[in-house]
Amino acid sequence: xxxxxxxxxxxxxxxxxxxxxxxxxxxxxxxxxxxxxxxxxxxxxxxxxxxxxxxxxxxxxxxxxxxxxxxxxxxxxxxxxxxxxxxxxxxxxxxxxxxxxxxxxxxxxxxxxxxxxxxxxxxxxxxxxxxxxxxxxxxxxxxxxxxxxxxxxxxxxxxxxxxxxxxxxxxxxxx
Amino acid sequence: xxxxxxxxxxxxxxxxxxxxxxxxxxxxxxxxxxxxxxxxxxxxxxxxxxxxxxxxxxxxxxxxxxxxxxxxxxxxxxxxxxxxxxxxxxxxxxxxxxxxxxxxxxxxxxxxxxxxxxxxxxxxxxxxxxxxxxxxxxxxxxxxxxxxxxxxxxxxxxxxxxxxxxxxxxxxxxxxxxxxxxxxxxxxxxxxxxxxxxxxxxxxxxxxxxxxxxxxxxxxxxxxxxxxxxxxxxxxxxxxxxxxxxxxxxxxxxxxxxxxxxxxxxxxxxxxxxxxxxxxxxxxxxxxxxxxxxxxxxxxxxxxxxxxxxxxxxxxxxxxxxxxxxxxxxxxxxxxxxxxxxxxxxxxxxxxxxxxxxxxxxxxxxxxxxxxxxxxxxxxxxxxxxxxxxxxxxxxxxxxxxxxxxxxxxxxxxxxxxxxxxxxxxxxxxxxxxxxxxxxxxxxxxxxxxxxxxxxxxxxxxxxxxxxxxxxxxxxxxxxxxxxxxxxxxxxxxxxxxxxxxxxxxxxxxxxxxxxxxxxxxxxxxxxxxxxxxxxxxxxxxxxxxxxxxxxxxxxxxxxxxxxxxxxxxxxxxxxxxxxxxxxxxxxxxxxxxxxxxxxxxxxxxxxxxxxxxxxxxxxxxxxxxxxxxxxxxxxxxxxxxxxxxxxxxxxxxxxxxxxxxxxxxxxxxxxxxxxxxxxxxxxxxxxxxxxxxxx
Numbered sequence: 001x002x003x004x005x006x007x008x009x010x011x012x013x014x015x016x017x018x019x020x021x022x023x024x025x026x027x028x029x030x031x032x033x034x035x036x037x038x039x040x041x042x043x044x045x046x047x048x049x050x051x052x053x054x055x056x057x058x059x060x061x062x063x064x065x066x067x068x069x070x071x072x073x074x075x076x077x078x079x080x081x082x083x084x085x086x087x088x089x090x091x092x093x094x095x096x097x098x099x100x101x102x103x104x105x106x107x108x109x110x111x112x113x114x115x116x117x118x119x120x121x122x123x124x125x126x127x128x129x130x131x132x133x134x135x136x137x138x139x140x141x142x143x144x145x146x147x148x149x150x151x152x153x154x155x156x157x158x159x160x161x162x163x164x165x166x167x168x169x170x171x172x173x174x175x
Numbered sequence: 176x177x178x179x180x181x182x183x184x185x186x187x188x189x190x191x192x193x194x195x196x197x198x199x200x201x202x203x204x205x206x207x208x209x210x211x212x213x214x215x216x217x218x219x220x221x222x223x224x225x226x227x228x229x230x231x232x233x234x235x236x237x238x239x240x241x242x243x244x245x246x247x248x249x250x251x252x253x254x255x256x257x258x259x260x261x262x263x264x265x266x267x268x269x270x271x272x273x274x275x276x277x278x279x280x281x282x283x284x285x286x287x288x289x290x291x292x293x294x295x296x297x298x299x300x301x302x303x304x305x306x307x308x309x310x311x312x313x314x315x316x317x318x319x320x321x322x323x324x325x326x327x328x329x330x331x332x333x334x335x336x337x338x339x340x341x342x343x344x345x346x347x348x349x350x351x352x353x354x355x356x357x358x359x360x361x362x363x364x365x366x367x368x369x370x371x372x373x374x375x376x377x378x379x380x381x382x383x384x385x386x387x388x389x390x391x392x393x394x395x396x397x398x399x400x401x402x403x404x405x406x407x408x409x410x411x412x413x414x415x416x417x418x419x420x421x422x423x424x425x426x427x428x429x430x431x432x433x434x435x436x437x438x439x440x441x442x443x444x445x446x447x448x449x450x451x452x453x454x455x456x457x458x459x460x461x462x463x464x465x466x467x468x469x470x471x472x473x474x475x476x477x478x479x480x481x482x483x484x485x486x487x488x489x490x491x492x493x494x495x496x497x498x499x500x501x502x503x504x505x506x507x508x509x510x511x512x513x514x515x516x517x518x519x520x521x522x523x524x525x526x527x528x529x530x531x532x533x534x535x536x537x538x539x540x541x542x543x544x545x546x547x548x549x550x551x552x553x554x555x556x557x558x559x560x561x562x563x564x565x566x567x568x569x570x571x572x573x574x575x576x577x578x579x580x581x582x583x584x585x586x587x588x589x590x591x592x593x594x595x596x597x598x599x600x601x602x603x604x605x606x607x608x609x610x611x612x613x614x615x616x617x618x619x620x621x622x623x624x625x626x627x628x629x630x631x632x633x634x635x636x637x638x639x640x641x642x643x644x645x646x647x648x649x650x651x652x653x654x655x656x657x658x659x660x661x662x663x664x665x666x667x668x669x670x671x672x673x674x675x676x677x678x679x680x681x682x683x684x685x686x687x688x689x690x691x692x693x694x695x696x697x698x699x700x701x702x703x704x705x706x707x708x709x710x711x712x713x714x715x716x717x718x719x720x721x722x723x724x725x726x727x728x729x730x731x732x733x734x735x736x737x738x739x740x741x742x743x744x745x746x747x748x749x750x751x752x753x754x755x756x757x758x759x760x761x762x763x764x765x766x767x768x769x770x771x772x773x774x775x776x777x778x779x780x781x782x783x784x785x786x787x788x789x790x791x792x793x794x795x796x797x798x799x800x801x802x803x804x805x806x807x808x809x810x811x812x813x814x815x816x817x818x819x820x821x822x823x824x825x826x827x828x829x830x831x832x833x834x835x836x837x838x839x840x841x842x843x844x845x846x847x848x849x850x851x852x853x854x855x856x857x858x859x860x861x862x863x864x865x866x867x868x869x870x871x
Contacts (some may be wrong), residue, residue: 065850067843067850067851067852067853068744069830069834069837069840069853070788070789070790070791070837070839070840070853071789071790071837071838071839072834072837073834076832076833076834079830079832079843079851079853080851081843081845081850081851084492084495084496084828084845085828085831086828086829086830086831086842086843086844086845086851087830087831087832088830088831088832088833088834089832090832090833118831118832118833119831119832120831120832120833121832168833169832169833170833
């Protein structure tokens with residue numbers, strides 16, 4: 001499935017999704033404490049890293065024509081077809097109050113699902129990598145600051161924002 | 176981030192309820208059938224084999240159900256019961272033995288267990304009784320195994336005898352004992368149409384007796400033909416049977432001229448059964464059919480596969496995609512045909528495509544058929560709930576159910592249970608008066624709720640009517656004004672006022688419940704039905720009652736759509752709602768009260784611009800426009816679009832994602848080029864509910 005090739009840069013364009021996950025495992029903490037380890041898929045929006053748990057990612061697809069849906073909030077860009085399934089695409093930039101940009105070569109749609117099985121695509125500037133991080137590097141986000149970041153993962157100098165998928169997936173209204 | 180887990184306990188209690196409701200249904204059926212069985216036993220020495228089969232099937236279903244939900248003791252007992260019923264229907268255990276009372280006892284145990292299933296010790300308390308009962312059933316089985324006799328007297332090829340199942344053997348023996356003649360009917364059929372021919376022949380034989388077994392005959396027949404032998408039992412003589420069986424290819428041969436039969440027949444001559452054989456073959460057919468079918472349905476116990484509806488969806492998706500691919504080939508054909516150099520290949524390909532089309536249609540139809548279920552089960556559920564509520568609310572009400580055999584897509588039925596329950600509950604709760612009030616109003620103290628289903632064209636209508644107090648539209652209007660849903664000066668027709676019950680701001684208020692006789696959540700009913708591509712209508716006469724009808728598409732599967740274009744957007748409109756299309760000049764559009772209208776052969780047609788409804792860029796006003804005339808129920812509107820792009824087979828799919836539903840959009844579909852195209856929810860345009868949001 002070509003759709004599963006994550007490729008934030010060209011050097012990774014041929015790496016398979018499973019390879020990426022495995023590579024991430026190699027450099028990280030030992031395997032004997034899997035309970036405390038979390039795998040995160042990181043991606044970029046406006047230069048900053050964001051992440052979602054790997055187990056919630058169904059696939060990553062290249063940008064494709066998005067059919068707009070009338071009279072919905074701007075953050076819903078429209079719908080795409082995934083092998084017969086029709087899935088809404090949420091523009092995370094809009095959700096984070098950032099100006100939208102024209103999709104480019106590295107733009108991807110990360111297809112995620114909620115625990116209840118709800119599915120949506122998330123439009124991101126670029127996909128980076130799969131991280132294996134230990135549970136104690138994850139800190140809850142200070143409340144009230146953001147609408148869709150639920151935690152921050154400290155990676156040396158950098159903070160990776162963990163996206164609150166339930167918030168993204170439950171706009172929960174009729175339009 | 177703590178990992179969330181679904182609370183298992185709550186889920187299991189929900190599962191319990193599900194189990195109980197289904198199991199109760201089965202046990203109820205067993206009780207009914209057992210009662211019939213006992214009646215028949217006391218009247219004659221022969222019972223309807225189908226009755227035993229039915230109880231057997233019920234026990235089988237109960238076993239499977241209990242197994243699925245993990246109620247082992249119930250499963251075990253149902254299993255024993257199945258065993259002994261199997262013995263009875265195969266004639267190994269006599270119907271007159273104590274076996275039947277054991278079965279009755281088992282059914283009683285099921286009943287009391289189901290009643291107490293919520294209690295923690297229910298299963299443990301009954302386990303001793305169950306163990307004791309299973310033991311006694313086992314004992315009864317080993318005691319009364321009767322011997323099986325040979326079929327030496329039959330003039331029949333041993334290979335045929337060997338091919339008989341145990342049940343068929345039993346039926347054969349039973350019929351010989353009853354003194355019936357045994358015949359073998361051989362017939363040749365064209366291989367392409369043999370199913371039809373065979374079922375016609377079986378039906379004809381069933382009018383004269385019982386079809387014991389249908390066996391393919393060893394073939395010296397040519398490839399294009401296939402022959403079958405039907406072993407049958409009849410009270411007719413060979414001559415009578417040959418005479419009556421009007422099938423040129425069928426040969427009847429006597430296998431056993433039963434001497435006992437003639438005596439028995441003479442003795443019973445005035446009896447209705449014999450009489451009907453003589454003079455009312457059609458009556459006889461009705462009587463015999465269950466027996467004949469029993470053979471088939473019995474087999475189907477093991478032939479039936481329970482399928483997850485999602486697998487059917489996958490299948491449907493695949494078929495849908497096949498159809499879409501077929502569309503793409505059609506485009507290639509058109510290109511080939513357009514060029515003189517390739518026109519010949521195009522013609523050939525076109526022919527092949529036409530054949531493919533036929534097969535695809537057949538495939539679609541079969542997959543569709545698998546998904547269709549009768550509404551009976553849903554109606555039974557409603558009736559059960561209503562019986563419970565009736566006691567609770569102390570209201571005298573009769574439930575009148577019609578059209579339970581109407582079939583609908585399984586998925587639609589699943590989604591309809593809640594809305595239907597809601598409507599019926601509302602009728603009982605709010606619309607029906609108390610017996611005292613009814614007497615005071617000069618009505619029958621017993622209220623009536625009618626649930627009716629029927630097919631209308633490509634739709635199925637499910638209507639719930641009550642003869643209650645009806646809706647006070649004055650009060651409804653006042654409340655709508657108070658809530659700011661409508662302006663006090665707004666000019667609404669009676670129907671528009673009634674439709675207000677579906678507006679969220681109105682129906683969720685408790686006050687309306689008491690005053691208007693309509694309860695909460697009608698807006699939810701509407702949105703559920705709309706999501707299925709259906710429409711809800713309401714009609715009410717004060718003092719006389721209210722009717723709420725849901726009109727639903729028969730299936731969510733493949734439908735023909737008209738693809739239209741507005742600016743750069745394409746939309747699909749289900750063709751079953753398109754009455755006609757027109758090309759008009761802007762000058763033909765007239766205005767009345769700010770609404771755009773068209774004179775359609777003398778009738779005013781309200782126009783809606785798709786561009787305006789969906790807030791898309793409008794085309795220049797002086798361009799010619801296409802009008803798509805949409806109809807749903809009795810209402811018509813004209814939809815203005817920029818262009819028509821042709822008809823397509825489309826599979827309407829739900830849109831997945833954070834936004835639950837978009838007004839005016841029923842779903843999306845893929846056309847040949849893979850881009851999703853939104854499918855319009857015609858109902859919301861026709862009844863104007865696409866605009867209600869702004870109003871509310």
